[in-house]
Amino acid sequence: MAIVLTGDRPTGKLHLGHYAGSLKNRVKLQDEYKSYIMIADTQALSDNYENPEKIKISILEVVKDYLAVGIDPKKCTIFIQSLVPELAELTMYYMNMVTIARLGRNPTVKNEMQQKGMEESVPAGFFCYPVSQTADITAFKAEVIPVGEDQLPMIEQTNEIVRRFNHTYKKDVLVECEAMLSNVRRLVGIDGNAKASKSLNNAIFLDDDESVIKEKVDAMYTDPQHIKVSDPGHVEGNVVFEYLDAFYSDKQEVEDLKQQYIKGGLGDSVLKSMLFDCLKDMLKPIREKRRSLVESELLQMLMDLSKVARDVAKDTLYDVKEAIGINY
Ligand code: TRP
Numbered sequence: 001m002a003i004v005l006t007g008d009r010p011t012g013k014l015h016l017g018h019y020a021g022s023l024k025n026r027v028k029l030q031d032e033y034k035s036y037i038m039i040a041d042t043q044a045l046s047d048n049y050e051n052p053e054k055i056k057i058s059i060l061e062v063v064k065d066y067l068a069v070g071i072d073p074k075k076c077t078i079f080i081q082s083l084v085p086e087l088a089e090l091t092m093y094y095m096n097m098v099t100i101a102r103l104g105r106n107p108t109v110k111n112e113m114q115q116k117g118m119e120e121s122v123p124a125g126f127f128c129y130p131v132s133q134t135a136d137i138t139a140f141k142a143e144v145i146p147v148g149e150d151q152l153p154m155i156e157q158t159n160e161i162v163r164r165f166n167h168t169y170k171k172d173v174l175v176e177c178e179a180m181l182s183n184v185r186r187l188v189g190i191d192g193n194a195k196a197s198k199s200l201n202n203a204i205f206l207d208d209d210e211s212v213i214k215e216k217v218d219a220m221y222t223d224p225q226h227i228k229v230s231d232p233g234h235v236e237g238n239v240v241f242e243y244l245d246a247f248y249s250d251k252q253e254v255e256d257l258k259q260q261y262i263k264g265g266l267g268d269s270v271l272k273s274m275l276f277d278c279l280k281d282m283l284k285p286i287r288e289k290r291r292s293l294v295e296s297e298l299l300q301m302l303m304d305l306s307k308v309a310r311d312v313a314k315d316t317l318y319d320v321k322e323a324i325g326i327n328y
Helices: 016-029 041-045 052-069 086-095 100-104 107-115 129-139 149-168 210-218 239-247 251-263 268-292 295-324
Strands: 003-008 034-039 076-080 144-146 178-180
Touching: 003 016, 003 129, 016 034, 016 052, 016 144, 016 239, 034 052, 034 295, 041 052, 041 129, 052 076, 052 268, 052 295, 076 295, 086 129, 086 149, 086 295, 107 129, 107 149, 129 149, 129 295, 149 178, 210 268, 239 251, 239 268
Parallel strands: 003 034, 003 144, 034 076, 144 178
Antiparallel strands: none
């Protein structure tokens, strides 16, 4: 059975961007693959080292989101990164398999550094997080990584390190992986920004109440030139259509509505109320499941499953040290 692994940094609750981009895929995959999901608290600390409490609190929020969307802990090993210290040790050995110059060219890290204004003051831990991500993936010999588009450079970098390691130590211990992208590679923010995100304050969260969903849908950016219902409208860059594309089940109906909108005669409020109904129905069971979960049980589950994950990582660490020739 092929192995799938993915993870999220716990920095807050998950939103529709996560849901469309990879959570839905993970739910499907858990029946066909041996699945791991890692809560990347160590990685989250690399850009939140001054705020560990936020990370700690968010671990539970993220687990709740996972279970609420249908990830089943009986099928999927959900674990906490820092409870698997072997990952940190693997990272040390992989650090030698990559140059500073190569790390500096990683577009995802470069982007994030710019966004967070850390260009001059980037912590080494953050700069090197692609190496720790390589450890996360290879420790479980994962082959398939369901992620959003922004993570593609991580997969590329992982495979470079894998090849370099196997070549250097002349043994095929590590396994290359590939990304699995969902149809929705990146969900736009409700304000029309290219990406829905918590920090931009433009996302709909999985546990938003109906009144909040309504407010956010009403606030969605559409077409500023579409003033009267009879005016012809634009579909590209129109957030309501992007969300209907991502979440409305009847794709043909959405196509028909687009044609009508382009011609003129279809008002934003009709579309927004359709989208609201769709999101309301989709999120209601998720929110209810989320609120029914018991925190102490979740913590126990995470402890137990992290032990399971740790045993797997231990085996890989043994193989890695064996390949280098340092199992003293
Ligand atoms: N970098 C990912 C993020 O920012 C989280 C992550 C850490 C991850 N390790 C991983 C994702 C391994 C996939 C596989 O969300």
